[in-house]
Amino acid sequence: MSRRNKIWILLLIFGLVLSLAGCGSGGTSSQQEGTAGDKVYIVGAEPTFPPFEYTDEATGEIVGFDVDLIKAIAEAAGIQVEVQSLGFDGLIPALQAGNIDIVIAGMTVTEERAAAVDFGPTYWEAYLQIAVAADNEEIKSVEDLQGKTVGVQIGTTGALKAEELKSEGIVKEVKTYNTVDVVFLELMNGTVDAVINDRPVTEIYMARNPGKVKLTGEPFEGEEYAYAVAKGNTELLNKLNAGLEEVKASGKFDELVMEYFGGE
Numbered sequence: 596m597s598r599r600n601k602i603w604i605l606l607l608i609f610g611l612v613l614s615l616a617g618c619g620s621g622g623t624s625s626q627q628e629g630t631a632g633d634k635v636y637i638v639g640a641e642p643t644f645p646p647f648e649y650t651d652e653a654t655g656e657i658v659g660f661d662v663d664l665i666k667a668i669a670e671a672a673g674i675q676v677e678v679q680s681l682g683f684d685g686l687i688p689a690l691q692a693g694n695i696d697i698v699i700a701g702m703t704v705t706e707e708r709a710a711a712v713d714f715g716p717t718y719w720e721a722y723l724q725i726a727v728a729a730d731n732e733e734i735k736s737v738e739d740l741q742g743k744t745v746g747v748q749i750g751t752t753g754a755l756k757a758e759e760l761k762s763e764g765i766v767k768e769v770k771t772y773n774t775v776d777v778v779f780l781e782l783m784n785g786t787v788d789a790v791i792n793d794r795p796v797t798e799i800y801m802a803r804n805p806g807k808v809k810l811t812g813e814p815f816e817g818e819e820y821a822y823a824v825a826k827g828n829t830e831l832l833n834k835l836n837a838g839l840e841e842v843k844a845s846g847k848f849d850e851l852v853m854e855y856f857g858g859e
């Protein structure tokens with residue numbers, strides 16, 4: 596064989612190896628669900644929000660009601676999804692930038708957000724409520740937040756509520772943290788006097804820290820959770836909405852509610 600032919604054969608083999616490696620690089624994530632098509636839709640969540648999304652300590656995987664719900668929806672819709680962890684205040688910008696395709700994060704539908712992204716139908720209703728250290732006998736209502744420091748997760752409706760109470764001259768200072776676990780740590784450390792957060796999530800932090808945290812005052816007005824896609828992505832939104840309908844009709848939705856909320 597001539598030297599020239601040898602080089603050609605080597606080049607051919609090299610090309611073949613490269614193309615095989617290219618084929619193998621997709622479809623390896625353990626968090627994918629569904630089968631049809633090659634596209635994997637990236638779902639953004641912020642996993643310090645149990646039981647909606649949290650990190651499984653043993654596996655490091657993002658799990659929770661929202662995660663199981665979006666996987667069930669994807670399966671019903673015949674699409675593939677992969678869940679990624681992001682900062683809560685980065686979720687909507689990431690949707691807008693096209694870095695992720697879907698947000699499911701215990702996210703409340705607000706007018707401002709609905710102007711930036713397209714929400715699906717409400718799948719859950721919750722309430723914001725004040726939480727304090729278990730031995731706090733001082734704060735029993737919104738008025739009692741007079742002159743107090745309130746801790747919240749950045750970018751949340753709890754943060755908005757705290758800022759609103761500050762501008763009304765009630766709350767003295769609002770401290771924002773990136774994750775909800777730190778919000779509760781700072782409450783237990785006494786860095787903040789109170790927390791404003793979604794009640795079902797606060798209840799989980801109470802259970803995780805027995806005798807340390809308690810709810811107080813009346814719940815604020817309702818918070819309606821929905822998933823979101825980028826503005827104008829009706830094709831994906833329609834698929835998800837049809838999937839949600841199927842998940843509800845099949846009883847799978849109620850199964851998940853039982854699993855995570857004990858049939859609430």
Ligand code: ARG
Pocket residue numbers: 640641642643644648683700701702703704748750751752753775793818
């Ligand atoms: N429901 C609140 C909101 O929409 C809090 C959501 C926080 N979610 C999270 N995954 N940390 O602003």
